[in-house]
Amino acid sequence: MSEIMTGRERVGAALDHRAPDRVPLDLGGTNVTGIHISCVAALRRHYGLDAGPVRAVDPGQMLGEIGEDLKCAMGIDTEALRGRMTRFGFPAEDWKPWRMYDGLEVLVPGGFHVTVDANGDTLMHPQGDVSAPPSARMPKDGFFFDNIMRQEPIDEDNLRPQDNLEEFGPISEQDLAWLENAARTAAANGRAVVASFGGTAFGDIALVPGVSLKYPKGIRDITEWYMATRARRDYVHQVFDGQCTIALGNLERIAERLGGLVDVVNICGTDFGTQNSSFCSVATFRELWMPYYQRVNDWVHKHTRWRTFKHSCGAVSKFIPSFLESGFDILNPVQCSAAGMAPEQLKSDYGANLVFWGGGVDTQQVLPFGTPREVREQVLRRCEIFARDGGFVFCPVHNIQAQTPAANIVAMIDALREFNGRTSEAIHKPLPVRQP
Numbered sequence: 478m479s480e481i482m483t484g485r486e487r488v489g490a491a492l493d494h495r496a497p498d499r500v501p502l503d504l505g506g507t508n509v510t511g512i513h514i515s516c517v518a519a520l521r522r523h524y525g526l527d528a529g530p531v532r533a534v535d536p537g538q539m540l541g542e543i544g545e546d547l548k549c550a551m552g553i554d555t556e557a558l559r560g561r562m563t564r565f566g567f568p569a570e571d572w573k574p575w576r577m578y579d580g581l582e583v584l585v586p587g588g589f590h591v592t593v594d595a596n597g598d599t600l601m602h603p604q605g606d607v608s609a610p611p612s613a614r615m616p617k618d619g620f621f622f623d624n625i626m627r628q629e630p631i632d633e634d635n636l637r638p639q640d641n642l643e644e645f646g647p648i649s650e651q652d653l654a655w656l657e658n659a660a661r662t663a664a665a666n667g668r669a670v671v672a673s674f675g676g677t678a679f680g681d682i683a684l685v686p687g688v689s690l691k692y693p694k695g696i697r698d699i700t701e702w703y704m705a706t707r708a709r710r711d712y713v714h715q716v717f718d719g720q721c722t723i724a725l726g727n728l729e730r731i732a733e734r735l736g737g738l739v740d741v742v743n744i745c746g747t748d749f750g751t752q753n754s755s756f757c758s759v760a761t762f763r764e765l766w767m768p769y770y771q772r773v774n775d776w777v778h779k780h781t782r783w784r785t786f787k788h789s790c791g792a793v794s795k796f797i798p799s800f801l802e803s804g805f806d807i808l809n810p811v812q813c814s815a816a817g818m819a820p821e822q823l824k825s826d827y828g829a830n831l832v833f834w835g836g837g838v839d840t841q842q843v844l845p846f847g848t849p850r851e852v853r854e855q856v857l858r859r860c861e862i863f864a865r866d867g868g869f870v871f872c873p874v875h876n877i878q879a880q881t882p883a884a885n886i887v888a889m890i891d892a893l894r895e896f897n898g899r900t901s902e903a904i905h906k907p908l909p910v911r912q913p
Contacts, residue, residue: 750791
């Protein structure tokens with residue numbers, strides 16, 4: 478294929494399981510495909526770009542904004558569409574300088590107000606109100622914030638599902654207008670727009686603690702929540718049903734305003750896999766989560782042309798048939814190092830129906846601790862497997878973490894370019910047989 482595609486066309490071809498002109502690249506399109514702010518700063522230096530302070534677009538994970546100049550330098554094909562508010566309940570605006578423990582100066586939102594405890598840990602406060610108890614902690618010499626559990630004593634006889642719905646509600650006109658303007662700006666760049674509207678991540682343990690709430694009620698401790706999915710299923714169903722009703726109302730209003738500006742919507746980041754096993758059985762997934770995923774995905778596919786994106790780390794191969802039946806188009810992060818997640822088998826079994834958005838290189842061992850040569854070899858091998866006949870958007874397995882060598886990230890980009898520089902037959906040829 479000689480015709481050069483735009484980023485949006487390239488991602489669109491992959492989503493349609495057609496071979497694009499080259500494998501599309503996502504970095505920074507979502508909060509699970511991003512780059513730690515320290516690595517963004519290092520990449521800017523590597524590519525000879527203005528190394529001024531980088532914005533922390535996700536001040537929890539401290540993911541950095543990948544500016545237009547860096548997107549061009551790396552060949553990124555996606556644009557992120559995030560909501561106006563951060564996960565901590567203050568808007569992503571009025572940027573100001575802040576210094577990390579390692580001395581790196583970054584930019585954070587104006588509502589980012591922190592305190593430091595006696596141990597030297599940095600404490601984040603919900604809605605930027607330092608008079609409220611902290612909801613997240615960055616350990617001294619750390620690189621991101623961990624949620625703080627703020628679980629009130631549970632009265633089994635008086636549990637109220639509405640308490641776990643406190644953070645959900647109808648989207649405001651201000652937020653709608655903000656999203657529409659941001660979507661128009663993103664779409665104008667010719668890349669695929671990947672939206673994260675929020676409100677559809679049923680039971681995501683990163684969100685259950687309610688870090689945007691000053692005094693969260695309901696079941697907020699992660700351990701307690703996992704127990705509830707087994708022992709209090711009626712309660713969890715009521716929470717999910719209420720959340721789903723609110724989410725569908727919001728999606729209807731969002732779709733009216735954004736319509737064809739969006740290509741992919743990130744529905745959910747709830748993890749179902751561990752390194753070697755899973756958090757629940759397939760039967761539990763189908764009974765507790767699947768009805769709500771189906772409602773959301775069915776609505777999206779009936780009323781929009783958006784493709785739906787499911788993030789789940791770990792060993793999730795046994796859930797993939799149910800993900801497909803739930804209506805998901807895309808699986809991320811494709812953690813190939815987990816049990817049962819061999820890329821050859823995933824592509825063979827599900828490549829005709831599921832888009833693999835990730836799996837490009839391991840971010841636990843190879844990318845942070847391997848050599849550039851090892852990174853190159855893994856990237857080339859993963860592309861050989863996943864890129865055949867489309868259905869693949871390249872990105873690492875989850876976010877690129879702090880202290881990952883810039884040389885390895887550059888080796889990843891260079892290896893993708895090397896693969897893309899080969900003839901188009903490379904993504905159609907039979908998979909080479911590996912010797913035992």
